[in-house]
Amino acid sequence: MSINNYNPGQRYRDRATQRFTNGISMIIVIMLSSSVGFWMGKQYGAEKSISLGEQVATLSKERATLQANVTELRAEAQTANTRYEQIKAEYNSIMPEGPMQDLTRLVREQ
Known part of the structure; x- marks a missing residue:
């Protein structure tokens, strides 16, 4: 038999x-x-900060490229408008005026 060490x-x-x-x-x-x-x-915030920095750098480069394209296209549009005005002036100088212009228009319509 065992003796308990119970101490109330x-x-x-x-x-x-x-x-x-x-x-x-x-x-x-x-x-x-x-x-x-x-x-x-903290790790997530640091990782997010790094990825956002890379994204900002990428978007800045893309923005610079797009601005260069816009500048180039505006220059081309200006050149096209100038050329259009020159051709229009040349056309108006060649085309007859008054009744002869009406007659030319009627001939074209037929």
């Missing part, structure tokens, strides 16, 4: 110690969880 005077202190230990361990688990969460958030 000590049980309340043992329970209090056990509750205290459990409480401390819960606090440690919560602190570790929040620390890991904060660390992961």
Whole structure:
């Protein structure tokens, strides 16, 4: 037969110690969880910052290229408008005016 080492005077202190230990361990688990969460958030923020910096650099280069294209196209449009005005002036100088112009238009329609 075994002899129990049960001490009724000590049980309340043992329970209090056990509750205290459990409480401390819960606090440690919560602190570790929040620390890991904060660390992961910091890593995500740093990674996001790097990717956004790269995206800004890429978009800036693309914007510069597009602005160069717009400038080139505007120059070409201006050249085309100037050429159109020259051809229009030349056409108007060659085409007859007045009744002869009406006669030429009627001939074209037929």
